[in-house]
Amino acid sequence: MARNTKAKIRRTSENYGIDLSGEVNIPDSIEEFSTRKEFNKWKQRQKSFTNRYNLDYQFVKNPHGVVASKSEIRRIERATKRAQINARRKRREIEAQMSEEMKQQRGMLQRPDLQGFSVPKDFDFKTVKDRWRLEDIERNMERRADDTYYDKAMKTMQDNFIRSVEGTLGSLGADGENVIERLKGLSPESFYDLYLQYNEVFSFELWDSQGQMIPSYEEVQGHLSKMDSVVQRYEDGKVDTDLKKF
Secondary structure, rough: HHHHHHHHHHHHHHOOEEEEOOOOOOOOOHHHHOOOHOOOOOOOHHHHHHHOHHHOOOOOOOOOEEEEEEEHHHHHHHHHHHHHHHHHHHHHHHHHHOHHHHHHHHOHOOOHHHHOOOOOOOHHHHHHHOHHOOOOOOOOHHHHHOOOOHHHHHHHHHHHHHHHHHHHHHHHHHHHHHHHHHHHHOOOHHHHHHHHOOOOOOHHHHHHOOOOOOOHHHHHHHHHHHHHHHHHHHHOOOOOOOOOOO
């Protein structure tokens, strides 16, 4: 058993550059075990380590030289499938609430700002070019496999938009602050509802990375006024709220 374990460690190191010596303890002789129970525990560990069906210690190298255990690859594949199911379900929910006219006007499925709601592609280990990218894919798919991912995404979208608009408050005073407070008072679902229906008003493209609006000062005031008007109408129940239950 000790020879088999050493051979496994040597092959893995030579073929994949992975050092597994820290995974197992190899005694010099059986006398190092004080009890049969201790020996049996070690024996089971060695059998698990050398078992060809233990995917934690079975490795694959892709054409770019990236090495991963088979269990790691399967884990990413499972997370990707769950993420795809979640994305398709959420997009069906959105589309079911949208009229055909709204979908055509907004071009929702192609909108670059809605990529967080797109369906992930199947995982293909052969295309991964470095270890960092593999780990990034796993983290991303695990997040998107979470049932609460899209709820969190809507909250993040709302917060990012508000932070962008807040950059103008130094020059817009109380009126601007009032708009910000009203935006903060919306639920993420309500904000996303308005965002889909009034993208020309709630547009990220109108703000630069410093939170300062690209158009003129007058245009800034005009857009904030439009936002305030839409939110007011929404609160008064005068805006179509088909997406509110989304």
